[in-house]
Amino acid sequence: QVQLRESGGGTVQAGGSLRLSCAASERAPRSHVMAWFRQAPGKERIFVAAFNWNDGNAHYADSVEGRFTISRDNAENTVYLEMNSLKPEDTAIYYCALGGPLASSWFGTAALYDYWGQGTQVTVSS
Numbered sequence: 210q211v212q213l214r215e216s217g218g219g220t221v222q223a224g225g226s227l228r229l230s231c232a233a234s235e236r237a238p239r240s241h242v243m244a245w246f247r248q249a250p251g252k253e254r255i256f257v258a259a260f261n262w263n264d265g266n267a268h269y270a271d272s273v274e275g276r277f278t279i280s281r282d283n284a285e286n287t288v289y290l291e292m293n294s295l296k297p298e299d300t301a302i303y304y305c306a307l308g309g310p311l312a313s314s315w316f317g318t319a320a321l322y323d324y325w326g327q328g329t330q331v332t333v334s335s
Contacts, residue, residue: 211235211324213305218329221295225333229290231305231326236286239263241309243288245279246319247301247331254304256317260288262309268316273299295333302328 212234221227229245237243244259258279259268267279278291288305308322315321 211237211307213307213324213326215303215305215326215329218303218331220332220334223295223297223333223335225295226291226293227295227331229292229303229305229329229331231288231290233286233288233307236283237262237307238309241307242311242316242322243281244306244308244316244322245288245290245303246306247299247303248328249301252301254319256319257303258290259316261313261316266313268313270317292331295331297333297335299331300333301331303331304328 214232217229239262242259242261245257246254247257248254256270260279276294281288305326306322307324
């Protein structure tokens with residue numbers, strides 16, 4: 210049973226930056242995908258970004274493209290989400306997820322991920 214633990218959330222003013230971390234209890238298989246989703250109050254959980262361990266490619270939701278960067282640290286089984294130019298609409302609980310193998314067209318489907326972290330709150334004030 211893989212365990213995921215997020216950290217790095219907090220409160221920041223609009224235009225600021227935060228870096229989230231997701232540490233896995235064991236190394237993910239190379240065929241797997243680690244992703245970030247977020248859920249705002251009263252809304253469904255939506256895809257933010259994904260990192261494909263197999264080919265090293267990153268994928269982003271249109272709403273965060275160019276502002277957020279997902280990356281990995283193989284040695285520490287950790288995936289990061291660097292968030293820049295934050296907006297109030299980025300406020301949400303951010304969840305890390307591990308699943309796979311997945312075709313890239315399915316990266317945004319939360320139900321296909323097997324493991325989830327407990328979430329970390331990100332609040333962006335205007």
